[in-house]
Amino acid sequence: MSGGVDSAVAAARAVDAGHDVTGVHLALSRNPRSYRSGARGCCSLEDSGDARRAADVLGIPFYVWDVSERFAADVVEDFVAEYAAGRTPNPCVRCNERIKFAAVLDRALALGFDAVATGHYARLLPGVDGVELHRAADPTKDQSYVLGVLTSGQLAHAVFPLGESLKTDVRVEASRRGLAVAGKPDSHDICFIPDGDTAGFLRDRLGQRPGRVVDEAGQQLGRHDGAYGYTVGQRRGLGIGTPTADGRARYVLSIEPVDGTVTVGSRERLAVDRVEGASPRWCGRPASSLRGHVQLRAHGEPLPALVDVAGDRLVATLEQPAVGVAPGQSLVMYDGTRVVGSATITAAGARAPQPAP
């Protein structure tokens, strides 16, 4: 129970469903102020108090579990290391994979609980090969992308009571149930970065790592204090004064992790239709090839694609080019609404030009 409206209503529905429910708030830091200060977020004291009040209202026991060591190592350090390597990580995916549905689930099972219920918007449906993960009924809140990393073994012990609901209805229900968090604003930024200043957070941890900003011909356009301030597809804040000859906007095309060189170019050059991924994880039976849709970032569009899997690697060939595909993000494969599996994007590019017919 994060202290937000979603997990509070999820807990309430789990109680209504007849389960013996215990509320658990995850302390992501031993010092409640070390990650977030001022701003509301998932690890502030205020949030743990809100979660406790919601549990009181529901009449369920409530505990704070200290996951700070695992969170620091598996999510925050991973986040920093990924940026240092020129990639763009998704910490929510990592947290679901290694904290909520791993460390926390393992401990809960050992303690005698049967499942971890969360306020995620996603649906679990029975399938021929066991439980299937599907997109939520509310397309604007669907979180199946950040859950796509979960295996069927993890999903077998997951409960998502909000999957069939619209967020607006969840708020109304929270209010009807007398939960004070009914009107609490959604959290959206990264929970361990207080002010949304990701570049500042990374600068504090990685120090200044000056490098060059170049065009595709290798011509230097400017310098920067750290490549971690850049994400593939980014347009704003590139720190280059000189406009292009044709006056068009430039985008980050790639980041070279070793010397920190950031290459920029036109939007067309950002378009890719061949996306490579590694370490696939499957929500069910592993596939060797798949024609369906892939989603390449949170809240991204599902893109029709053909996915070929070879061992620990896979390649997604997109029917239409996509822009702003950043290594480090998840590639989540869908068959209709069903999540088939996921992989971490390692590279993206344009496939070799097709011979003219």
Add this chain to the structure above:
Amino acid sequence: MNAVPDRRRAPGVYLDHAATTPMVPAAVAAVADHLAAPGNPSSLHSSGRAARRVVEESREAIAAAVGARPSEVVFTSGGTEADNVAVKGLFWARRNADPRRCRVLTPATEHHAVLDPLVWLAQAEGAELELLPVDEEGRLRLDVLERALSVDPASIALVSCMWANNEVGTVQPLARVVELAHERGVPVHSDAVQAVGQLPVDFAASGLDAMTLTAHKLGGPIGAGALLVRRELELVPLLHGGGQERQIRSGTLNAPLAAGFAAAVEPAVARRPEQAQRLEQLRGRLVAGVCAAVPDVVLNGDLRPGPEHRLPGLVNVSFPGCEGDSLLMLLDAQGIACSTGSACTAGVPQASHVLLAMGRDDTQARSALRLSLGHSSTDDDVDLLLDVLPGAAERARAAGLTGMRR
């Protein structure tokens, strides 16, 4: 898992008397009797005089119970306030009298109500805080204290040393602490919150200069405490206002809570000898049962019986491979209330500073559980605990092997 009781239901077995005790009926009645009565004890009219009489009779009863003079009892809102007045007020008064006096000596195992004001004094007021080591049973190392006292005694503002530790129950060698400090002209404060009603406590005989006690650890209401202050001792107040309580603690006196405090402390002290014996027997059964059920447990603190060694009803025990927090949750789910002994306002479990000071490592400290018996404890309580503890320990151990920690 098995039936998890509604948290709003009162727990069936209460083994957390060191946190707070259920109020005894006499104390409930005393508070209730005076709650609706009008009258500010400082007012001159008859209602005021009636309220004042309640306060003063309560003061006399409390003083008599702990070997103090009525004028030495300064009412406070509880133990934390009394500790704050004692260490801050004494530090300021002593330093005002002689600016060289800035050192404060205290065992590393003090309650946070003493430690945190001292840390604040060090950060904000130029105090030099010397945290003194304890032995592996949690007892202050007198040799280290004597050495610290002997280095420039004129630079020492005060010594604060608890009577009995709230987490492990170990009793400090206070008589010797007082003797060593007084030989060098240094005043001593003691937090005796856990001791009153559990151990023989006589303020006059102890030689202490100031002593903290609180009502809710001995069957009285939460929100009522007292600092016993030797008559000649000067303290700089924290609260300024109407000048109540010898100018040490301004604020309208709380007649109903003072009456509840007195109604609780009198029987707690009067019945202490047989109560201590009863608790000692219950504790013996509890310890034997725990050791039989989970043979690799480690008992923490001074295990020898007797008021110079430990509290009669408190057990602190480490379950190797388990997290104390897991055990607490599993026992709570079975209606048994206990503590890890290291609650934190943020709710984030921290390893006990007491056990760490006693030389335990972080893992051992986190595996500790505090079970504290008191006036409401019965043989049934011990039996119910022993029924569910083996299963809880087994599950907690399985959970301890999962990867919550690295």
